[in-house]
Every structure is written in C-alpha cells, then in structure tokens.
Amino acid sequence: MLNLLNDHRTVRKYTLEKISPDLLNQLLESACRASNTGNMQAYSVVVTTDEVLKKQLAPAHFNQPMVVQAPAILTFCADFNRFSTWCEQRQAEPGYDNFQSFISAAIDAIIVAQTFCIAAESVGLGICYLGTTTYNAQEIIKALKLPKLVIPVTAITVGYPEVLPEQTDRLPLNGLIHHEVYKDYDANEIDRIYAEKESSDFYNQFVKENNKDTLAQVFTDIRYSKKNNEFFSDKFLEALKEQGFLQ
Amino acid sequence: MLNLLNDHRTVRKYTLEKISPDLLNQLLESACRASNTGNMQAYSVVVTTDEVLKKQLAPAHFNQPMVVQAPAILTFCADFNRFSTWCEQRQAEPGYDNFQSFISAAIDAIIVAQTFCIAAESVGLGICYLGTTTYNAQEIIKALKLPKLVIPVTAITVGYPEVLPEQTDRLPLNGLIHHEVYKDYDANEIDRIYAEKESSDFYNQFVKENNKDTLAQVFTDIRYSKKNNEFFSDKFLEALKEQGFLQ
Numbered sequence: 001m002l003n004l005l006n007d008h009r010t011v012r013k014y015t016l017e018k019i020s021p022d023l024l025n026q027l028l029e030s031a032c033r034a035s036n037t038g039n040m041q042a043y044s045v046v047v048t049t050d051e052v053l054k055k056q057l058a059p060a061h062f063n064q065p066m067v068v069q070a071p072a073i074l075t076f077c078a079d080f081n082r083f084s085t086w087c088e089q090r091q092a093e094p095g096y097d098n099f100q101s102f103i104s105a106a107i108d109a110i111i112v113a114q115t116f117c118i119a120a121e122s123v124g125l126g127i128c129y130l131g132t133t134t135y136n137a138q139e140i141i142k143a144l145k146l147p148k149l150v151i152p153v154t155a156i157t158v159g160y161p162e163v164l165p166e167q168t169d170r171l172p173l174n175g176l177i178h179h180e181v182y183k184d185y186d187a188n189e190i191d192r193i194y195a196e197k198e199s200s201d202f203y204n205q206f207v208k209e210n211n212k213d214t215l216a217q218v219f220t221d222i223r224y225s226k227k228n229n230e231f232f233s234d235k236f237l238e239a240l241k242e243q244g245f246l247q
Numbered sequence: 248m249l250n251l252l253n254d255h256r257t258v259r260k261y262t263l264e265k266i267s268p269d270l271l272n273q274l275l276e277s278a279c280r281a282s283n284t285g286n287m288q289a290y291s292v293v294v295t296t297d298e299v300l301k302k303q304l305a306p307a308h309f310n311q312p313m314v315v316q317a318p319a320i321l322t323f324c325a326d327f328n329r330f331s332t333w334c335e336q337r338q339a340e341p342g343y344d345n346f347q348s349f350i351s352a353a354i355d356a357i358i359v360a361q362t363f364c365i366a367a368e369s370v371g372l373g374i375c376y377l378g379t380t381t382y383n384a385q386e387i388i389k390a391l392k393l394p395k396l397v398i399p400v401t402a403i404t405v406g407y408p409e410v411l412p413e414q415t416d417r418l419p420l421n422g423l424i425h426h427e428v429y430k431d432y433d434a435n436e437i438d439r440i441y442a443e444k445e446s447s448d449f450y451n452q453f454v455k456e457n458n459k460d461t462l463a464q465v466f467t468d469i470r471y472s473k474k475n476n477e478f479f480s481d482k483f484l485e486a487l488k489e490q491g492f493l494q
Contacts (some may be wrong), residue, residue, distance in 0.1 A: 001248060001251065001365075001366070001369035001370075002273065002274075002277045002366055002369065002370075004248065005277040005278070005280055005281070005362060005365070005366055006276070006277050006280055007280075008280045008281060008282070010282055025420065026249065027249075028420055028423075028424055029253070029420055030249045030252040030253050031252070032417055032418075032420060032423055033252055033253055033254075033255045033414075033417065034252070034255060034361065035255070035257055035364070035374075035375075035376045037376075037378050038378070038466070038470055038471060039415055039416070039417075040466065040471070041417065041418050041423060043423070044423055044424070044425055044429065045423060045424050045425070046424075046425045046426075046427075046428065046429055047424060047425070047426055047427070048427055048428075049427070050427050053427050053428065077429075081431070081432075082422070082432055082437070082440070083466075085432050085437055086437050086440075086441055086463055087463040087466065087467050089434060089437055089438075089463075090461040090462070090463035090464065091460060091461055091463075091464065092461055092463035092464040092466065092467040092468070093467050093473065094467055094473075095467060095471070095472055095473020095474070095476050095477070096471075096473075096476065098473075098476050098477050098480040099480035099483065099484055100381065100382070100476045100477075100479040100480040100483055101471075101476050101480075103381050103400075103483065104378060104381070106353075107357055107378075107381075107400070107401055110354055110357040110358060110361070111357060111360075111361045113358075114281065114357070114358045114361040114362060115252060115361060115365065117282070118248075118252070118362065118365055119248070119249055119252055122248035122249065123248075123249075127282075128282075129282045129284075131284050131285070131351060131354075134347065134350050134351065134354075135347070143428075144425075144428045144429050145428045145429050146429050147429065147431050150429065153350075153354070154354055167280075168286055169286070170279055170280065170286075170288065171279075171288050173272065173275055173276055173279060175329070176275075176279055176288060176290070176291055176292060177275055177291070177292050177293075177294060178291055178292070178293045178294070178391075179293075179294055180293075180294070180295055180296070180297050180300050181293065181295075181300065181390075181391045181392045182291065182293055182324075182391050182392050182393050182394065182397065184328070184394050185328075185329055185332055187336060190329070190332055190333050190336055191336075193329070193333075194333055213338060214337040214338055214339055215337070216333055216334040216336075216337035216338075216339035217337065217338065217339040219285070219287065219330075219334065219339065220334050220339040220340050220341055220342060221339070223285055224285060224287070224342070224343075224348075225342055226340065226341075226342020226343075226345075227342070229342050229343065229345050229347050229348050230342070230345050230347075232347040233345040233346040233347040233348075236346065236347055236350065237346055
C-alpha cells in the first residue's frame with residue numbers, strides 16, 4: 001500500500017482504452033467512503049467523457065492536450081446546492097451561502113478527489129490534477145452548467161498510462177515537517193532544503209532555457225507570477241460571489 | 248486496496264500505544280509523494296505529541312476529548328512562507344500573498360492530509376479529521392507559532408484504535424455523481440437521495456433527541472447553523488488577512 005503511494009507520478013498521456021463504467025463507479029464508491037464534514041457530503045463529482053464537452057472544457061484548462069486526450073475528466077465541486085435544496089424541502093432554513101461553508105465543502109471535495117486518485121492508481125490508471133480549475137472556475141461553471149452554491153475546486157484527467165513518466169523530486173521531509181510547533185526557517189536551513197533541487201541538471205537546464213539566474217526566478221517571473229496570482233485571485237473571488245458563497 | 252478505502256471509519260478513541268517516530272516518518276514520506284501545485288510543495292505539517300501542547304491546542308478544537316487522548320495531532324497548513332523565503336534569498340520577488348495562492352496551497356495541504364490518512368489506515372492506525380481547524384485558525388496559529396503566509400486548513404488526530412466504530416451511512420452514489428454536466432435536483436430526486444438516511448432508526452432517534460421535526464432541522468438549527476457559519480466565516484477571513492493571504 002505504501003509502495004503504491006511512494007510510486008505515484010503524474011500521468012499526462014493515456015492510451016485510447018476507455019475506463020469501464022462499472023470500474024469508474026467502483027472507484028467513485030470507494031472515494032465517497034472518505035471522511036467528510038458532519039456527513040453532509042457537500043460535494044459533487046462531474047464525470048465528463050463526451051468529446052464535444054471535453055473540447056468545451058479544454059480552454060478553461062488552457063488547452064492542455066490531456067484534457068481532450070484523456071478518456072475522462074472528473075471535476076470535483078464544493079456543493080451546498082443539494083444539501084440546501086433538501087433543507088428547504090424539509091422546513092429547515094439553510095445557512096450555507098458563506099465562506100466557511102465553501103471552505104468545508106471544498107475540503108470535502110478535495111478529500112474525495114485524492115481518495116479517487118489513489119483508488120484509480122491502485123487499479124493501474126494514471127491521473128493528472130488540473131490546477132487551472134480555480135483559475136478559470138467561471139468558464140467551467142458555464143461548461144458544466146453548475147448552479148448556485150456549486151463551484152469547482154479541483155479536476156483531474158484519468159486514463160490508462162501510455163508511458164509511465166519519471167518521478168519528480170520532493171523536498172527533504174524534515175524541510176516540510178515541524179515537531180510540536182512551527183520552527184521558522186533561517187537562511188542556512190533554506191539553503192539546505194533546496195540544495196538537492198538546485199544542484200540537479202534538470203532544473204539547471206530549466207533555468208537556462210528560461211534565461212533566468214535562479215530557479216526561484218522561473219517561478220516568480222514566469223510560472224507563478226504575482227501579477228497572474230492576483231488576476232486569478234480576483235477572478236476566483238468573483239466566481240465565489242456569483243455562486244452565492246460570499247453572502 | 249479498494250477494500251481498505253471501503254472499510255474507512257472515523258476513529259475517536261485510541262489505545263495508549265505511541266506511534267513510533269520511524270513509522271510516522273515513513274507515512275509522512277508516502278504522503279508527501281502526492282501531487283502538488285507546480286511542485287512548489289506549499290504546505291507544512293506540524294506534528295504535536297507533547298501533552299502540554301496538546302492541551303494548549305484542545306480549546307481550539309472545542310475540547311473534543313480525542314485531541315488530548317490521541318498520541319499525535321497533525322496540523323496541515325497552507326504554507327507559502329518557506330517558498331517565499333527561498334525566493335527572497337534567490338533574487339526573486341515572491342507574489343504569494345493573495346487568495347489564489349492560499350487556495351492552491353490549501354489544496355496541496357489537504358491532498359497530503361488525505362494521503363497520510365490512507366497510509367496510516369493501511370498500517371492499522373485510525374484517524375479523525377478536526378473540522379474545527381478553520382473555525383479557530385487564529386487560536387491554532389498562536390498555539391503552533393505559525394508565521395505569516397502559513398495558515399492551518401485541516402488537522403487530524405491519529406493513533407491505534409481502541410474500538411473500531413460502526414461505519415456511517417453515505418448518500419447513494421448516483422446522488423453525488425453527474426454525467427457529462429451537472430443535472431440539478433428536483434423534489435422527487437431529493438426525496439429519493441435522502442430516503443435511506445431519513446428512514447434510519449439512528450437518525451430518527453437523533454431528530455427526537457434534538458426536539459426537531461426533520462433531520463435537516465438538526466443541521467440548520469443546531470449542528471451547522473447560519474449564525475455559526477457566518478461567525479466562523481468572518482473569523483477565518485480575518486485569519487487569512489492576518490496571515491497575509493489577502494493583500
């Protein structure tokens with residue numbers, strides 16, 4: 001079991017083989033057994049396999065090729081629509097149109113997503129998370145016809161791997177874990193934690209190709225810039241407002 | 248593997264047996280192999296086992312007894328402090344003091360949390376998520392000495408189960424999954440999805456004990472009221488602001 005987790009890698013290229021509906025249901029059943037807030041199950045999963053719909057979703061994910069190529073895209077949504085509709089039908093006044101309800105529903109949705117991913121990998125499927133989901137939530141809401149109190153928080157592509165890519169590096173565990181309380185990082189500690197990453201040929205090549213002096217600059221100037229982060233912050237807050245989570 | 252996921256239950260009572268540091272490290276190593284945004288690993292895990300510190304954390308979790316009784320509490324934090332410090336040390340200007348960066352770091356932290364939980368269950372440990380984490384983030388920040396750009400998003404207690412409780416119910420899968428696009432719920436569909444829950448002796452007893460007419464009212468009037476949700480929304484937004492994620 002730990003071997004399965006240790007062997008995780010992101011898979012972006014899939015064979016043409018479809019995932020059988022029975023298998024998909026079985027994996028989703030297992031995923032939905034995961035913990036959730038107050039057993040309200042404030043999430044929904046939209047499974048998209050139709051070629052036309054995948055093409056409609058693709059621009060929201062910056063046309064990354066796996067979105068059209070993968071046999072299925074699963075969009076995991078924070079969903080207080082179903083629960084609130086039930087409350088209204090049962091003489092109860094729902095109060096889930098707020099930020100805390102979004103947060104707890106989002107946590108539920110992500111827990112289901114990751115449990116699904118592990119289940120999928122255990123039967124030989126490969127997955128890729130789409131971080132673009134919260135960048136372009138509005139476009140996804142439109143494509144998937146999500147009503148008020150439903151907002152996408154993450155999505156994955158899933159299919160049978162065409163090739164198993166190399167594993168990517170991770171920071172040393174003791175750079176990520178704090179014992180008892182948080183111990184802030186001093187300059188030496190930062191150097192130590194990032195030393196392996198910064199000495200790798202792969203990343204050094206990456207820095208050169210991007211005409212930068214340091215690996216950190218590739219992140220701040222190109223991949224995850226302040227300007228983009230602020231633009232997508234406003235956009236996601238606007239989506240939360242439109243979906244009714246900031247009343 | 249699917250059997251393990253299908254067998255999940257929340258464990259709130261633990262034996263006195265400690266978790267060995269080696270085993271805990273092994274489980275955390277496996278958890279940190281999980282997917283994350285841009286391989287920035289924008290999360291930290293604080294492992295608290297000290298009796299005095301557990302007692303300091305307990306009020307933030309409404310003094311739920313398992314917080315003091317469990318051998319370990321793991322607090323999973325969205326963390327752009329480490330990454331931003333690294334950027335500053337490498338002539339790069341970090342731009343992660345915004346809402347989108349919080350969201351992507353929070354997703355990373357929750358994915359690690361759930362992967363840890365599955366790893367822990369695979370070796371016979373039991374876990375309980377603490378939904379109180381985003382209610383009382385400020386109190387946790389203080390107890391765990393979290394600096395700016397670090398905020399707790401979820402926490403778990405973990406230990407060897409004293410008893411394995413009954414599994415809780417789940418809504419029928421076809422009430423949670425949507426094919427191709429979202430299909431909104433009509434009154435009949437809501438009745439169908441909640442029928443099993445509403446006919447159970449356990450929940451009917453729960454409704455009676457709380458002097459309510461419907462199960463939904465137990466949620467809206469007692470467990471997750473609009474008033475509380477709004478109070479904790481303001482509080483968590485304030486914590487996000489204080490930690491520097493809403494610049």
